[in-house]
Amino acid sequence: MLENATSDEFLSVGSKRPYVDSTSIDRLTSNFVSVTSGLVDVSESARLAESISTRAVEKEALHDEASAVDYLVLAIGSQSVHEESAAQYFGYAKSLALSRLGGDLSIETVQAFALITFYMLRACQINGAFIFFGIAARAAYSIGLHRTEVNSRFEVNVHAQRDRLWKSLRVLDLFLSISMGRPPSMSDVDFTVPYQSLDPDGQDKFDLLNASVQILSITEDIVLRVYSRRKISLQLTEGISRQLRDWSTRWLLRLRRTLSESSQGEKTEVIGACQAMSSYYYAVMLVARPFLMYELCKRLPESTATAYTPSASSNGDSSGRTRLANACIDAASLMAEMVLDLVNRRLLDGRMPLIVSWLFASSLVLGVGLLGGFGRVLEKYTRMSIAALEFFAKDDTHAVQYSLIAQSLLSSALRYLQRRDTDERVQIMGSSSQLFGLVPKKRLPRDNPVSAGLEEPQASPSSSQVGNMSHSPQTGELFTSPFHDVDPSLLSLGGFLDPPSGASLPGGDQHGQAEHVFGALNLFPLLDGNGHIDLAHYL
Structure with missing residues (x-):
């Protein structure tokens, strides 16, 4: 885990009150409102x-x-403007917050430690952010922020402020938990703060904070119900997709309109809409990623001597599992395109931890999609995601690391595709060249490099053998694929993801069969074996 190092000069800042230029307050406050x-x-x-x-x-x-x-507020507002001043403001504010922690807790205590968390996230100090957020969460529970009936005892403005602060904490908590793979510090079990506000017509008011907390709550549900249990089923996927479609119906059109119609003067709305939509795209990628990896295992050749043929590895683009895999890739493409467009329009700040994390996930999905033969156009979108990561890499250590990983994956995928295309061309040449005598009929010497692609093909194993076994290039041993015992027909979801019709899955009998077999598929076979991970056969 990479983190930005903090200078010793700024660690000693504490009791000394930093100078504040009154003429810069409005600009720094405006920056703060935009990035948050x-x-x-x-x-x-x-x-x-x-x-x-x-x-x-x-x-x-x-x-x-x-x-x-x-x-x-001044520290966060000046983080991308003047880092030295930001560190001085932050050091003094943190000293004040910690010195008052032993007294009576108040809403300002929660605000202070929530902002300390946000500052440290933007500074790539995520372990410190995780620790300080724990203080904010416990302080919030101690003053009853999670109960709207407690908040309603205050005047209207304070009531609204307390409710919104609780939702802010939930957003920070879910981002920290999901991105770091750690248990959340807060729970929705006993809360009563509503995550939506309705207008007189019964429609959701346009509120970016509500949009973010709703989609991150769905993402938390995906993590808990799929990845924590390490299993996925058709019924579970359908239920989650229904939640995502419902969120999209209420928010996506308005958020896209905000991104397309807003200008430099409306930077706050643009950044908020981008962060909410990025979380939505990430949620789609997260729920559909197991199907993408399943398709990848089916599409990649089982050994270096087996050429890739789309017809042999896929049951057709209309199958449900292929549609889910394509949905994962589409979400990644849309996110990369959206973020790079805003970067080119100079509407994004250089320190956006949530966008950077979800953008990295999209770059991995696009690289895997390119590797799996989902279209050479994915190279363009992968380069888009890398370009956006390189923009953030100027200020973000994580973006630097993520960009290098994405570039490595892209170069590996391109080398593989080039080698595959060359092998296919040589095989085709072996048969077509006989038409006009382009290649002598007499067999060439075995040491001639051209003969490798022109010799008659060797006897290949049966399709069942190829489907059940693969070859380890390092050991030369055969090993069993973790997905060989799954019937592909059980992954066919039919038309249940078709938005206009909203049709559901087939009857209960088919549900039971799918749950019995595919519901038992282990998403993380490498994690079995009492914590011992043997990567020899998987690399």
Whole structure:
């Protein structure tokens, strides 16, 4: 796990109150509101700038949580503008927040540690962010932020602020949990804060924070029900797809309109919409990724001597599992295209941890799709994702690492495709060249490199043998594929993902058969064996 190192010069910052240029407060506050859009909402932007301006001109420093929140706002707002000033603001604010932790907890305590978490995420210090978020979560529970009936005892503005702060914490918690693979610090078991607000017509009000917390809640459901249990079933996939379609119906059109119609002056809405849509695309990739990997195992040759033929490895593009695999690739393509477009329009900040994490996932999906023969056009989208990652890599250590991994995968996929195309061409040449005598009929010497592709093919194993066994290039031994015992017909989901019709899966008998066989498919065979992972046969 890579993290940005913190200079010793800034670690010693604590009791010394940093200088605040009053003329830069509005700009820094505006930057803060933009980069936190759709993720964290601590206060109204107008009141926030006014509060910071009032405190900045005071001669006596107020050592309270509210002052810590003000300096954290300035720190986050200046992170991409002047990193040295940001570190000074952050060090002072963190010292204030920790010094007041032993007293009575308040909403400002939760705000302060939530913003410390967000700052550290943007600074690529994710372990520290994870630790400080635990303080924010426990402080929130201690003052009852998770219960809207408690929040309603305050005046209307404070009630709304407390509800939105709880949703902000849920967004941060879900992102940390999903991206780091760690248990969440908060739970939805006992909360009563609503995740939606309706207008007089009964429709969802356009609220980027609500859109984000809703889609991340669906993503959490995918992680818990699929990846934590390491199994997937047709019935489970259908239920999750219904949730995603419902979210898309309510939000996707409005979010896309925001991205296409907004200008530089509406940067806040653009960034919030991008972060919400990125989470949506990631959720689609996450639920469909097992089917993509299944298709990849079926499409790749079982040995170096077996050429890839689409007809031999696929039952047709109309099959349900192929459609799910293509949905995974489509979501990755749409995300890469969206992010790079906003980068080219100069509407994104250089430090966007959520977008960087989900963009890396899309680059891996696109590279795997290219490797699996889902279309050479995926090379263009993979390069899009890499270009976007390189933009973020100027400020983000993780983006640097992710970009290098994506480039390595792309180059490996292109080398494999070139070798496969060359082998296919040589095989075709062996038969077509006899028409006009392009190649002498007499067999060439075995040491001639041209003869390798022109000799008569050797006897190949039966289709059942090829389907059940593969060849390890390192050991020369045969090993069993983890997917050989799965009937491909059980993955055929038919038309249940067709949005216009909304049709469901076939009857209960077919459900039971699919659950009995495919529901038992282990998604992570490498993790079996009491924690011992033997990679020899998988590399």
